[in-house]
Amino acid sequence: MKKVLFFISIISVFIACKSGDEKQNVEDKTKIVDITEIPDYQKGLELTSKSDCFTCHKIDEKNIGPAWRDVANKYANTDDAEEILAKKIIEGGSGNWGEIPMASHANFSEEEAKTIVRYILLMKE
Numbered sequence: 001m002k003k004v005l006f007f008i009s010i011i012s013v014f015i016a017c018k019s020g021d022e023k024q025n026v027e028d029k030t031k032i033v034d035i036t037e038i039p040d041y042q043k044g045l046e047l048t049s050k051s052d053c054f055t056c057h058k059i060d061e062k063n064i065g066p067a068w069r070d071v072a073n074k075y076a077n078t079d080d081a082e083e084i085l086a087k088k089i090i091e092g093g094s095g096n097w098g099e100i101p102m103a104s105h106a107n108f109s110e111e112e113a114k115t116i117v118r119y120i121l122l123m124k125e
């Protein structure tokens with residue numbers, strides 16, 4: 001009888017540990033995602049770093065152009081933000097943030113421009 005009890009207590013300790021692990025997993029999933037590990041972020045950063053974007057834009061502060069975080073917040077709930085902003089990156093233009101025009105970047109393909117937009121939109125708060 002004692003042996004059986006001993007066996008049962010071992011099993012319950014084992015089960016307790018197991019459910020502890022599951023709880024840990026649930027907590028891991030709620031951890032804030034590090035956006036710098038997202039492929040679109042890495043590709044977007046690579047494309048923008050090779051171009052002239054950072055002469056006019058900063059992540060958090062307005063420069064000649066708007067801060068990218070402000071752009072991300074402004075378009076967070078716009079369904080076709082990817083199309084609108086990719087077109088703006090390729091063609092340039094003004095009027096959404098002021099009178100200074102955004103330079104055109106016709107060297108980017110539509111897909112590259114969309115990747116850059118997804119990278120910028122990841123910065124929303």
Ligand code: HEC
Pocket residue numbers: 048051052053054055056057064065066071085088089093094095096097098099100101102103105116120
């Ligand atoms: C010569 C300066 C300059 C350069 C270089 C530049 N931008 Fe801009 N950008 C601006 C200005 C000014 C605006 C605001 C335009 C407006 O008011 O519609 C802007 C706006 C934007 C917007 C928001 C567009 C909108 O309509 O809301 C995005 C996205 C953007 N730029 C991305 C980029 C990317 C990506 C690059 C590099 C490929 C880049 N910019 C290079 C000046 C620049």
